[in-house]
């Protein structure tokens with residue numbers, strides 16, 4: 001049995017549960033219980049605030065967890081980052097009032113900066129020789145300059161629209177973050193084996209993202225041209241049809257180029273083109 005810590009509610013909760021579900025693992029009463037098991041895999045889930053996940057995994061209360069890299073950096077707990085998940089992407093940036101003239105990082109000397117990430121900011125200021133006052137606040141950081149609590153903020157940004165609507169501008173990105181699968185350092189035996197199985201499933205799901213499965217029929221003398229149009233990860237599948245002068249080709253194609261490939265295939269006489277969604281690519 002392995003125990004995973006997931007965010008109880010918030011930005012990472014849904015994507016975390018979706019990834020487990022796509023990997024064939026659902027949890028009982030996912031919304032109601034703080035600790036719930038799965039019938040599909042020897043795993044139980046512990047729902048926590050994201051701030052508490054690094055310490056839970058570091059201490060072994062949970063064996064693994066999904067959390068933003070920003071929380072790991074801020075809390076400073078020792079954990080193994082097993083796999084970056086590619087979602088929950090954001091940056092942590094310094095922002096100041098739009099009306100202020102910004103020169104360079106030395107602007108922050110002698111200023112007060114409000115943040116919920118004091119440790120990351122302290123380290124950044126130390127490394128850059130900046131002498132500023134850090135005001136730690138738990139939330140509503142972006143309002144601090146307008147109410148006179150601080151001259152600037154250091155906070156998470158993704159689209160940037162929260163900054164704009166509070167009359168702020170982003171002037172320096174200190175770190176980039178995304179969600180990651182983390183584990184207790186030195187996890188071994190059965191738990192390590194289960195972690196490897198999970199990682200294998202997650203990677204199979206991720207590999208299929210942005211890809212479609214395409215099938216079409218093509219006259220035999222056009223097979224070579226068709227194969228040039230759809231370079232495949234592996235050799236595409238080529239099947240004979242009842243009509244002996246035609247064949248069927250099956251392949252995996254990047255979604256971003258799907259329509260241009262379909263046009264090219266139609267141009268060389270492909271027919272009965274079917275596009276299917278792809279759930280997993282287990283290599």
Ligand code: PRT
Nearest residue numbers: 010011049050051068088089090156157158159160161162
């Ligand atoms: O209750 P709990 O403590 O678990 O949740 P929380 O409120 O601390 O965290 P939550 O759910 O807001 O975010 C969880 C994680 O998602 C963060 O630790 C980041 O790793 C990641 N993440 C990704 C973000 C954002 N994008 C993001 N945009 N976390 C917060 N934001 C905030 C941002 O600070 C701003 O106030 O969302 C607002 C909108 O951002 P803009 O730039 O798109 O306007």
Ligand code: ZN
Nearest residue numbers: 049050051052
């Ligand atoms: Zn939090």
